[in-house]
Amino acid sequence: MDFQKLCSFETFTQIWDHYGYGGNLDEVTEQEFKRIKGTTYLDHAATTMYPESLIRDYFQDISRNVYGNPHSHNPSGRLTHDTVERVRYRVLQHFNVTPEEYSVIFTSGCTAALKLVAESFPWRPKTEEGKGSLFCYLTDSHTSVVGIRGLTSGRGVVTLPVFPQEVENKAKAAAQGEDVVCQVAHLFCYPAQSNFSGLKYPLSHVKGMQARHLYPACEHPGRWYVLLDAASHVSCSPLNLRDCPADFIPISFYKMFGFPTGLGALLVHRNAAGMLRKSYFGGGTAAAYLSGEDYYVPALNISDRFEDGTVSFLDIIAVNHGFDALNRITGGIHNIQQHTFGLARYTYILLSSLCHGNGRPVAQMYTEGQFESPSTQGAILNFNLMDSHGQIIGYSRVDRMASLYNIHVRTGCFCNTGACQSFLRISSQQMRRNLQAGHVCGDNIDLVDGQPTGSVRVSFGYMSTFKDCQKFLHFVAECFVEKPVTVDQERLERLKTGTAAPECPYHDHPVKISNGKTYETDGRKEPNEASMRGLQNRESNSNAARTLSNIYIYPIKSCGAYEVHDWPLGPLGLLYDRGWMVVNENSVCLSQKREQRLCLIHPQVHLPSNKLLLQASGMDTIAVPLEINSQTHTSDQVCQSKVCGDRVETVDCGDEAASWLSDFLGQPCRLIRLSPDFTRQMKRRKEAATSSSLSLVNEAQYLMINRASVELIQKLMSSRQDDLELLDTQNVISRFRANLVIAGEEPFEEDNWSHLIIGNTQFVVTGQCGRCQMVGVDQETGTRTKEPLMSLSAYRSGKVTFGVYLTQQLPEGSSAPHVLSAGALVHPKQESS
Template sequence: MMFCILFSQYRILQHFNISPEEYTVIFTSGSTAAFKLVAESFAWTPTGPEEPGSRFFYLTDSHTSVVGIRGLTTLMKVPAVPIKPHEICKVGIGGEDGNLTALEDQIQDKTPHLFCYAAQSNFSGTKYPLLWIEDIRKRKLYPFNKTAGEWFVLLDAASYASTSPLNLALHQADFIPISFYKIFGFPTGLGALLVCNKSAHLLRKVYFGGGTAAAYLAGQDFFIPRQSVAERFEDGTVSFLDIIALKHGFDALERLTGGMQNIMLHTFGLAQSTYRILSALQHSNGSPVVCLYTDTEFDSPDTQGPIINFNVLDENGGIIGYSQVDKLASLYNIHLRTGCFCNTGACQQHLGISDEDIKKNLQAGHVCGDNIDLIDGRPTGSVRVSFGYMSTFEDAQTFLKFIVSSFAKSPARINRSVVSQVTAVATESPVQNVTSDSNGDPLLQQEDVLGGGSVLDNSSGPEKPFNLHQSQVDPERNNGDVITDGSLTKQSCTGKAVTLTNIYLYPIKSCTAFEVKQWPVGRQGLLYDRNWMVVNLNGVCLSQKQEPRLCLICPVIDLERGILIIKAEGVDPLTISLKEESMEQYQFCQSKVCGDRVKTYDCGKKAAHWLSMVLGRQCQLIRQSSDFNRDLKKKFAKGHGEMQSASLSLVNEAQYLLINRASIQHLCEQINMSEKASSTALMKTEELIQRFRANFVTSGTRQYEEDEWTEVTIGSFSFQVMGQCSRCQMICIDQETGKRSNEPLHTLSLHRGGKIPFGIYLLNRSLVFSSNPTVLTVGSSVFPRLGNNTEHQTSPGHEE
């Protein structure tokens, strides 16, 4: 085993053109752990009252793992200094020369300082000069020439090394964190720190774990570390099985691609052509379709990596939130990164987000990694596309087709001069057959991007190209407007009573609906609605997003017999008692729903076996405990003090979801208009209703009139409208077959925009003021109260 690990270390050094005499490989759990190791072990000299100590400089365009080092340096009384990229320059060129005599004196000072920067920005793909390494050491760059002492360089190579050759024989940084997952996709949880042997003395061992000690005493402060630098810092048992696999990863990379130089040229070619098309892509009115965030013109792989960062714009120049872009991309089997990518500095620089904006966004509820993409109309993050060695021109075509068909106002245009540039980039260009309008300006058709046909597979995408000219959207549209025959007209409800046409409950979260004609109302919503859910062996909830076959499981509640009957084709039904008297025999557990911790109990081995057999994977059925009270979401409770005591079942957001049949029928027409040339079956209204998984369906008089409702009375019940429901990819699953498509989310996005709203959340106000719940009945009159509903939150989908 030790020989295999040593061989893997040699293979890693060989990949970076260095030898064991020059560098040592320290295995870590990832590149972040490598940064942490340097931060904790570097020979920092604290700043005293009279004597200056070490300094930690870092580029503002850095990953969180770099910026986080300042947390440790602050404790050690070492100042952390952020440096913007444009602030680094040659001494005497935009900076200060300094006195050469004084400079010689400063070099005699041996105080160690550390500068960290990324060889390639993980935000924009900008490649920063590797020549900085030597220039910083020799103090040829401002502002490093102003600080007495010795400078050492921590080079973040995680992004750079994934697609570019890094020759450390030419650019000998002192410490280089790398990620093997980013290089060839395996294994996760394994990285390394490459340490220049000349600088290894700067890493001082403080903590020692198993395997790192040559000798120590348990009762005295006596510890002698191992002599090898790697053995000194690899605490505990290294992931030797993954380490052994590294050789095969490097060998496969070489065999498939011919080396990192080929990978760099291939991925840059994809990024360059895609960038140029995106930069030239225009709506029909000539406005750009995307706003690109870049420091280069993608003219050389020496200065730009295969990363494109952007936000999508509507025809009026407004930002389309990154969460909406991400939802629609999934319909095309495209995986995007969205947000700020753990690089707040670059995000602020390119998006113009101030420090105060960051703090205000936090107060507004936005945190890193969430889906709050717009606050006051301004973006909190962006969209990133990265190309790797396995990416193809077909992938780029799929991505461009997605942008055009989902966001470009038809007929989309591309700049003629850019077309000629793009066609010269590669022999196979994604842009072909460009036609012109009456003014001679190029028009970008769907087939221009696709090269004549869709490249999507049938399992998750459309079976034919989407005709842009069939999508008629007025440039004056906004959320809540109604599309009628291609034009938008603002509709207002007359206040006339409509009817409750359908009542649905979903006893098991994400399984098939159970339709009823009348049903009791409980304190959490419809009685037994989403009281159960299916989880994997780790207790994580399964939804149709991960397991579409859940829609083939049909729960039925028999109130007279007091049982839940669960049916599925090909197996005998499973029966579970609705009573909880015997629940003591089951194991209580903690589960999470939409970020909330809920008290549940396991429904037993029989239910687990039945579900595992139907779904073909190990899973369990759990039920929410009746004595557990799950509070209303704070964003909904705000301003409704009398309803803060309202309770939720295992729903994602609110007690009830209502949709309007008139809106459904209108959306169905829009979908079928776009599918006239298709041989596929047209969408049916009832099928579409099932996909939206509402509790109440009403016979509204006008499409999208529900957007303006603030309160709703159904029979003897009074409901408060808590906001609109933001839709996700789950509505694209056929509830009868479990198959995915790109509808209705694609059409809904074209005509509704924003957070893709459809349907409204309701909270039962009647139960707050009455202790006598009754039943809801199909055919009951529905009376809405009108008002400006824009103040309500648009929240994640209720579909599960």
Template sequence: MVCRVSVTSSVVRETRNSPSFAGFPKSSLRLLAGPAPFTGVAVSAGTRRCARSPVQLFRCRVGRGRDSAARVFATTATEKASPWWARQKELWTEVESEEHFYELVEQAGRERKLLLIDFYATWCHACQKVYPTLCLMAEDPKLTKNILFAKLQVDKFKTLVKKEGLTMLPVVRGYGNEGKFLFECSASPKKVKKLRQNLNTVLADTSRSYYEDPMGVLQPETEEMMARKAEKEAELKRLAKEKAALAKTMDNLASNGNGSARSVPRVKELNSKDPSKTQDPRKRMFLEKYKADYGYGGMIDELYQREIGSRLSENEHYMDYTAAALYCNSVIDNAMNELKSAVFGNPHSAAPSSVRTDTKIEAIRERILRHFNADPAEYQCVFTRGATASLKLVGETFPWSDKSRFVYLRENHNSVLGQRQYALAHGASFQAVDEDWVDTWLFGDNSESQDIDESLASPPGDGAEEPVYSLFAFPGEDNFAGVKYPLEWIHGVRAKSTENTKWFSMLDAAAFVHAQPLDLTAYPADFVSISFYKMFGYPTGLGALIIRTENVELLKKVFWGGGSVSLATSADNFHVLKCKPSERLEDGTVSFLDIIALEHGFNMVEKLGGPPMIQRHVASLADYLYEQLTSLRHSNGKPMAFVFGKHDHPNRHKVQGGIVNFELLGSDGHVLSYREIQEAAGQAGFHIRTGAECNPGACYKYLGIQDEEVERLAGTKEGCNDEVEYLTVQRTADFSSIGQLVTSQEILDAIEETKVPLGHAGEVAMKWVKVPLGSIRVSLGYMSTFEDVQALVDWVELRYRDKTSADF
């Protein structure tokens, strides 16, 4: 199979500075007519060819079309806001399912009409270019009286597409009486000009089958051709039957092992336990309160022993799920058994092992989109090295300009903060904001919201410039205190776009999706970063960027490599990026063996009941841990712990996730050393985390530290593992609580209250205090248990009750 890209002395003007077409001479520029601003297509009199693996499902043919063949049809304001494939939809019957496809074939036969199906992909440049031409035919009464026009989005029905044997895009197929397949012909921008002629040829005699000649004209098949075709179809059926039998054997081996490996039973096969029969009265009380939410219907104890218990001692308790989820024994067993059952080769080849790998990878992409309820027409799944790599990819390819704005929630992970360096490199500005600011901007009253809009407005241009692209980034759940932020912000950001300024949303979902459901149909974020080891522990070093299809063309890719290009030369600065978004954005060979293992992680999540059941399980434990920690008291009545986040919110499950972040307090009210607690907890068998958790915005907000106070540490605090644990700062004389941030006005008020003369230094009204630079984070997950939580509470009370820093 080949991917054809036309190149000549005339090339799209808009692509002059595009990395997709770097290196074309200035004299080679020409404006293409098309249905929308269109980049990424070269046109030519001469066609260059590049070898491309047949394992790839489609090829995209792109070329030059006349204005009449790419006429921009009139659209309403609503249509202009719609993606190209949704315009003039009243002219088409959209295939909704595989059954619907066959119903349309039968319907056309009953009505003695020709069924014409346009097979398209939302990411296909050529499909977009020829769509207006096809719409012209679909609204022509001379054709519609004899033809039923339908469309099929190939990414939604990959099994059907493979069954039908499609190998290129764009393409149209015709079906006649009794569902008979009549023809297939290219709908490339060049050959679509012949489509009306071809339709008239077929309508003149629907009893015959046709083939497409090299010029794109349909010709009747000869008897000899039909005989060869029948023989080939019979051979393909035989091979398909043998392949299905082999696949079934491989599936059995992957699921059950080769006879020596013990298969792990499904959750529903495990024996549930009666909560009333537990011996620990504290657990009995807990189960009475949370039995509807905790433990997946009573399965957790036996499930934990099967999946985790063999790798942890009885006194060990893993409570660091935000850093990495615990992988399950059955996930590892099933993944290894699958790898032992067949050979999986590099997908950039036509070898059988490569075809097998490519098929698995595409199935996993579909599984990921389905897990997040993302329409494959609207979203693409791009594999990366992790959530950080996904954020980096957006940062380095986003269409920044010196008028762009990068606005992000203060409580973002360091990897989101790192995106601002790309914005600054292009002259853009950035702004860190808090939750109240975002709510005011997006949903506040007109005057307050308008004031913020004016502060974010770009300087007026000359009217001939492209829109200004700006980005708003926030976490679904912050990785420090586990606070969840409103996904409704996504709709608010989208509504802020105007003709001159386009706003996009970046959702960092790395800490969110392990124990929270995410519905991208309900909350259509533009970019979503995912880390799979945070979801189910294995494999590591693998993540995904889930990106809206319509945004792919906006990304200005600079580096390219491996299989991301269709054409490239060595001596000249020339390259053409591939059409399919995943191929275009994934440089080099993806971690294909790790991707194959993802299926077994998703299987485990589904066995537990999916994200909603995991969410309920984790929430019950987080509630209990918060209640227990905040109830601990020293003998003098002072609290032993101070917990951050929104655990006490009336609607806490909507705004608080499965993280319990806290400081331990001595009997004198001072914060105890989190470094000492980390070391002692480790020795006692608790897997927890301390420090700033790579989230300085959230950490310093909760601890009441100003940015400039931290910046003074430059040269003193060198990294995450140095000895700097406290910051000595001035606070007002009445300072007593964690998180109390001093302001200049408070200093003046304190001076006024103590009647200190204004010429005085003011120390009388202030005091020097030590503020910690980190805290203690316990993060719960799908395999956390009551025993984990209770053991931690008991240990904290036993070790730190009635103690101060001087005791350690």
């Protein structure tokens, strides 16, 4: 079947017959989620989006009413107290229980709720007879659950990780009927839904553990309590606690409503409430205490006892409006489950059936089942993409390309190392080796020795639409599938009917590109770095000297370039390069990733007048002093900001520049510059003998690119584009935003240089520049395109790098001014030489 036809709503309805909430979902999303128009947001497992009506109704509420401290007994305090109690009741009602069965303790989030249980549980250390409490958790658990062992190990409590298959398998052979009276308290933790794969674990495990019918409870006498981590589950699925009366249930409200983000809760069963103990007592938690003696009586109500200090009552009030919005838009959580599961199932079926032109599968899916039922699978897909040779494509590359299409996904291990190891078959020894290779949680090192360190996760929310699925599938087909796009029809049909499917057949296949020539690509979608040698520019004279063809400075970070012919060097690099930056109303640096119109601002450094000129179409030119006197700027002008993770001290450039920028960009913003009293040191890179000082650049003093490398990428772009307007050389050069452009002999020869001399100035190469979606911004118009990043990604087949970072080596004690001049000779030194 044709892939385009499979990506139709007609096919979706054949796979799943529940979509939307009885009305026009597109109209609802247009009204409630205007801010994400044009964005394909597929990271709802991290946080879902809040509807505009929730925020509007909430702010109307707190604008109309006077909410005081709920510990006060005045009218405003009573109003807050009563409203908070109403929210507690709504939370319990949502989970089909009453205040007589459960208590709601508000926390700062799900992790805080887990920490509360860990600190309050009556752990008993292991004795010489081997008795003591057990802390058990399913290996497919979030980091915040596994982290409880950090507390228990210090108290002499035995930790017992349990693999998912052990719960069922060992239960069948477990000896039961032990009549040993034992008061030791044990805790078993497991997720209602895996945040990694979306697998829903049986809620019946709750009663099974409590009754000691399941492993490990069946092998260890004592009282077994169950903590059911519901944070991932409750975002799109109902949870009836009458059927699974877990002792502790931590949740986060932003997973359900998108707002508020700093609030969670711990639901505690009445049978477990009395055994929780705490040592610290904050305001409002004591029924009585003496300051001069060790005398303390805890509050009788468990919520009062464990909510130290004043709860975040305005956030709790927002939860009330979250329930209202959810019910008004969707009609309830059961409808949400049907809608989101259908989108996930459809996407899973098509993605897992998608094949390269040679028949090899495109995706390695990480799931236990085949998405048969919303009772066993949530609205989460986890996978890695593969090239036509069966090699894993690193998740960072997928993430970077998704950004080009404005598709938001999540990559990595998702704070669930256990599931990541299990699905990706990473041994503990390999995890340690990955750490030694420099990989840590949250970084972009996606492959170590060709093996993945993480994966890609797509997750749906109640406002997700069929178009989100469609755009995502088209993105995968366009960027990662060797043409022609094929579908394993047999697997597709089996998945539709819920039966197992075989792997896609495959055979080796060369790729044809649009100019009619055929290039062997080792199974990859596009000509890669090795196969493109035949397309390299051979027109240049190999004996010609390398020269510095262009010099650019960028006085204001992320704004337009200013080309110069001769330019002085300062201690931070090119004089005045990235000396200023634009920040938003929260003093966060603006870049072209968020605000593309920055490139339309053209700052110029006018040395004779000692002024920085701000120019843009339709705006009057204004001037800002190039230098500031550290003795004259006031303390209220100094502010703290961050650049590339570094804290920097900056000085505000005044209201005139702020007003000019705000008018042009259409949002409140200000111009700030690096404080002359502050020194920012460069992070030590591989061959930098000394640590250099930096301006507001990202990573190094200079960024250099090779014109021959640009021309090679242009050739590859021409082989990929049939009917699209090709970008000229200057347009492509401007997108890479380099300081120095050289006329080199060979494309990408700069990757192998360790040092170079330009004119009479020496430089050290400190690394390659990793590229992101910002190179897609046309520096002349501010519009965004997918090139040249797509061609660069296809060529490099891994980390998308282009250009090298340089650090200057000026002679110590030299007073003579150093100047770089266009046309200067470039003398490189190879790494091996």
